[in-house]
Amino acid sequence: MDDGKPSEPKTKWWSRPPAERNGTAGPEESAAVADAGAKAPTDAGEAAEPAAGVSRPTTPDGDFIPAPPVTAPEASAPPVTGPPAYRAQPLHAPDEYSTPPYGGPGPWAPAPPVQRPVPTPAHGTPVPPPYAGTNSHGTAAPGPTAAPAPVPGGQGHAEAWAPPPPPHTVPQQHAAPQPPVQAQQTPRTEQQTSQWLRYDPWGSPQQPLSRPGPGQGGPDSRPRGGRRGPVLVGAALLALVAGGIGGGIGAYVERNGGLTTVELPQSGRDDGGRAPDSIAGIASSALPSVVTLHVDGSAESGTGTGFVLDGKGHILTNNHVVAPAGSTGDITVTFSSGESAPAEIVGKDSGYDLAVVKVTGVSGLKPLPLGNSDNVQVGDPVVAIGAPFDLSNTVTSGIISAKQRPITAGGEKGDGTDVSYVDALQTDAPINPGNSGGPLVDTEARVIGINSAIRAADSGSGLDGGQSGSIGLGFAIPINQGKRVAEELINTGKATHPVIGVTLDMEFTGDGAKVGGKAADGTAAVTEGGPADKAGIRSGDVITEVEGQRVHSGEELIVKIRAHRPGDRLGLVLTRGGKDLPLTLTLGSASGT
Numbered sequence: 001m002d003d004g005k006p007s008e009p010k011t012k013w014w015s016r017p018p019a020e021r022n023g024t025a026g027p028e029e030s031a032a033v034a035d036a037g038a039k040a041p042t043d044a045g046e047a048a049e050p051a052a053g054v055s056r057p058t059t060p061d062g063d064f065i066p067a068p069p070v071t072a073p074e075a076s077a078p079p080v081t082g083p084p085a086y087r088a089q090p091l092h093a094p095d096e097y098s099t100p101p102y103g104g105p106g107p108w109a110p111a112p113p114v115q116r117p118v119p120t121p122a123h124g125t126p127v128p129p130p131y132a133g134t135n136s137h138g139t140a141a142p143g144p145t146a147a148p149a150p151v152p153g154g155q156g157h158a159e160a161w162a163p164p165p166p167p168h169t170v171p172q173q174h175a176a177p178q179p180p181v182q183a184q185q186t187p188r189t190e191q192q193t194s195q196w197l198r199y200d201p202w203g204s205p206q207q208p209l210s211r212p213g214p215g216q217g218g219p220d221s222r223p224r225g226g227r228r229g230p231v232l233v234g235a236a237l238l239a240l241v242a243g244g245i246g247g248g249i250g251a252y253v254e255r256n257g258g259l260t261t262v263e264l265p266q267s268g269r270d271d272g273g274r275a276p277d278s279i280a281g282i283a284s285s286a287l288p289s290v291v292t293l294h295v296d297g298s299a300e301s302g303t304g305t306g307f308v309l310d311g312k313g314h315i316l317t318n319n320h321v322v323a324p325a326g327s328t329g330d331i332t333v334t335f336s337s338g339e340s341a342p343a344e345i346v347g348k349d350s351g352y353d354l355a356v357v358k359v360t361g362v363s364g365l366k367p368l369p370l371g372n373s374d375n376v377q378v379g380d381p382v383v384a385i386g387a388p389f390d391l392s393n394t395v396t397s398g399i400i401s402a403k404q405r406p407i408t409a410g411g412e413k414g415d416g417t418d419v420s421y422v423d424a425l426q427t428d429a430p431i432n433p434g435n436s437g438g439p440l441v442d443t444e445a446r447v448i449g450i451n452s453a454i455r456a457a458d459s460g461s462g463l464d465g466g467q468s469g470s471i472g473l474g475f476a477i478p479i480n481q482g483k484r485v486a487e488e489l490i491n492t493g494k495a496t497h498p499v500i501g502v503t504l505d506m507e508f509t510g511d512g513a514k515v516g517g518k519a520a521d522g523t524a525a526v527t528e529g530g531p532a533d534k535a536g537i538r539s540g541d542v543i544t545e546v547e548g549q550r551v552h553s554g555e556e557l558i559v560k561i562r563a564h565r566p567g568d569r570l571g572l573v574l575t576r577g578g579k580d581l582p583l584t585l586t587l588g589s590a591s592g593t
Contacts, residue, residue, distance in 0.1 A: 277443045283395045285445040289368035292387040297329035305386035305438030313359040317437030347489030349592040353420035356489045371446035373478035384429040386438030398429030406559035423563040424475035431474035440476045449476030498566045498587035501530020504554040512542040513557035535585035545573035
């Protein structure tokens, strides 16, 4: 049954027609060529006809392009009558290397033309004529030609367009002349002749699709090389000025934090109230009762601290603070409010290193309450107030580091009359020269000690404390002892010292306090009828304990005894002949200096 398909086998897409032996096609070979879309002859009386909708391509001169030769089958074909059919020419030139898929012509359809959108020019803009460019040989490509009309009788009357001639065309002398194909041709429309439809992506580079106008770099455009120099110089100057301005603004912003006034957030003012047991609360309560003393004498001067004892103007301080004034010097008291008033010495005692002065003509004094030093425990927080190095109203804080530290100070006279014996409270609150005589208060702002001495790094312990400053070893006279001495100084002008009536051997290097052989004036070391004599103490005995506390030296024994009042009963332990003897005595009294 004849279904309109070729009766011979189809050529594969990668196959290539056999090469021409002599470069030209013979008459028999040209006559046997038929289009792949044409109907193959089935008998001797039937001739091949062109496929519907396919037109025969022509050269720019109007000649038909011959189809490539096809090898005739072994059986002799009947002669073809009528015009021969031609297959559509592909858009690209034949590949001489047979590279798939663009090898020799085969039974495949030509690629559709590349269609691109045609920009619509503005109203009134002149459109230049289409420019075809040049072909691969450098000659002008032919302009648009009339497209063949659709062949009647095809399915759906489809319209087939003949692609433009490839860059490499077969010369006419190599192709056999073929009779023209009778096909009706109609002129192309404006849209069909668009320059994009003539664009061959496989062709050689051509000229632009449209000629540039005078404003697009055409021959009428003027060279602008002479204007680039000033423009570049101006741009460089503008960039330099802009960079300088930007740098200045950046530096200003970095230094000042911005171009506007900066206002940092801050909390509002409070009422100033603090907890009574805080350091601020303690200082606020105690400062109005603390004063600074400036002492000027004939030989020396100094600064110290004191605190108000009562509303009558009595102020307690250290003896070594007022000692430079002597009997003719001046003492000035400055209160925390800044007011000053002259003061006079009421009484002093070098053995306890305490003194009382009194101001007159001052009202509204606030006494500082007194605590109980026997209640103090190691580790209790304390606050020291004074004028170190004449810096008045200085507040420092610390704790009680130890109790009952035997401290001796003074002794500059050499006769021992100015030596002080203190059973002191040790504190790590910073105390410096100028703090002497100031109060050491507890968390309820009550006085528990009088700051008197520090341990300096370059000197021993002393009431002046040296000049190297605090190293965290400060000592204060317990307020229980200070209260008794202050009352005696205010009432009588003198203080009494508890005594046991013996002379100690201060050069003894053993453990304990040894009773000497004789007194300094040549009399007996044990005062006849005194407390020691009545208790049975003899010369050469070594006292090792007082009230259950170990005694290691003569100074320590004096400190332990002066920590009590005259008339107190003390329990002692002494060593005599290698034996320990406990005994009890009642303390006597002696006037201080």
